[in-house]
Amino acid sequence: MASTSITFCNALRTLSCSPRSIFNTQLHALQLIRSSRPIVFPSVSVIATDPSKFKCVRTKASMAETSTDNKKKVQVFDSEEDLAVSLAKYTANLSEKFCKERGSFTVVLSGGSLIKSLRKLVDQPYVDSIEWEKWHVFWVDERVVPKDHEDSNYKLAFDGFLSKVPITPGNVYSINDSLSAEGAAEDYEICLKHLVKSNIIDVSPATGLPKFDLMLLGMGPDGHVASLFPGHPLVNEKEKWVTFIKDSPKPPPERITFTFPVINSSAYNALVVCGAGKAGPVQAALGNSQNSDKLPVQMVSAEVELAWFLDKDAASKL
Numbered sequence: 636m637a638s639t640s641i642t643f644c645n646a647l648r649t650l651s652c653s654p655r656s657i658f659n660t661q662l663h664a665l666q667l668i669r670s671s672r673p674i675v676f677p678s679v680s681v682i683a684t685d686p687s688k689f690k691c692v693r694t695k696a697s698m699a700e701t702s703t704d705n706k707k708k709v710q711v712f713d714s715e716e717d718l719a720v721s722l723a724k725y726t727a728n729l730s731e732k733f734c735k736e737r738g739s740f741t742v743v744l745s746g747g748s749l750i751k752s753l754r755k756l757v758d759q760p761y762v763d764s765i766e767w768e769k770w771h772v773f774w775v776d777e778r779v780v781p782k783d784h785e786d787s788n789y790k791l792a793f794d795g796f797l798s799k800v801p802i803t804p805g806n807v808y809s810i811n812d813s814l815s816a817e818g819a820a821e822d823y824e825i826c827l828k829h830l831v832k833s834n835i836i837d838v839s840p841a842t843g844l845p846k847f848d849l850m851l852l853g854m855g856p857d858g859h860v861a862s863l864f865p866g867h868p869l870v871n872e873k874e875k876w877v878t879f880i881k882d883s884p885k886p887p888p889e890r891i892t893f894t895f896p897v898i899n900s901s902a903y904n905a906l907v908v909c910g911a912g913k914a915g916p917v918q919a920a921l922g923n924s925q926n927s928d929k930l931p932v933q934m935v936s937a938e939v940e941l942a943w944f945l946d947k948d949a950a951s952k953l
């Protein structure tokens with residue numbers, strides 16, 4: 636899988652557009668409720684740690700149950716299929732907003748199961764309605780392997796998503812896979828600095844760090860996000876924007892990753908979590924957990940909104 640070099644960064648090979656079958660769905664907000672008690676829904680309970688701060692939006696009953704506080708929004712879907720429908724709409728709405736406001740949309744992807752949950756974006760209406768040429772795509776973490784390797788987050792995203800939409804190849808910022816882990820992290824950080832300088836990536840006035848428009852984050856069953864693992868010193872990195880790990884508890888061991896200051900400077904962060912195997916860390920993050928040691932997922936925030944997309948298995952301990 637060859638890729639051409641642009642200033643500091645590697646870009647994608649030419650992408651192609653393959654529109655699929657007609658897809659049309661709408662999620663209607665039906666009801667707005669304010670509650671001072673734990674929020675309980677017919678099939679799933681969503682319990683706020685400080686319920687007085689939460690307002691609850693009840694969406695189409697069979698599809699999702701939502702609770703929100705000022706910055707945090709939690710949606711629980713009956714199935715991963717419903718979640719994928721809503722995630723596509725959420726992403727498309729933010730794309731429209733930022734393309735209108737800034738003339739571009741900076742999107743950060745994870746690897747793992749997230750990519751499958753983005754599948755609706757390559758269907759109608761989004762494949763034709765999204766201004767793909769204004770997208771700039773990044774990775775919150777990447778494994779230090781060749782881009783055509785089975786473990787590559789770039790390959791996963793390219794095969795499952797990016798190759799099916801007309802994104803400008805030069806706007807896809809994959810890592811330089813010919814470098815060491817240290818070198819690739821440094822190179823990616825230089826790339827981000829260049830793109831901040833040229834106003835492609837916004838800057839957070841609060842932190843002075845890059846402010847991506849949307850990060851689409853997954854979470855591992857141990858509560859890791861990006862390649863920031865529980866108990867690893869990298870979770871406390873404050874200086875670097877991008878760092879590297881050589882002893883990842885999940886293979887492959889060598890990776891690069893955004894640090895929390897950069898993740899948390901993002902305007903919108905979506906945490907997309909499915910499956911009963913992840914219910915424990917979801918409970919730790921959103922339930923009444925007394926754990927003193929924070930899991931990485933509990934350290935995620937956003938400047939405007941942190942939106943949780945959960946299926947009901949992932950939310951089963953709430």
Ligand SMILES: O=C1O[C@H](COP(=O)(O)O)[C@@H](O)[C@H](O)[C@H]1O
Pocket residue numbers: 744745746747748749776777778788852853854855856859860861862885
């Ligand atoms: O190793 C990684 O794992 C996480 C979670 O993956 P999932 O398959 O359990 O959803 C992913 O978000 C991260 O990007 C990836 O490098």
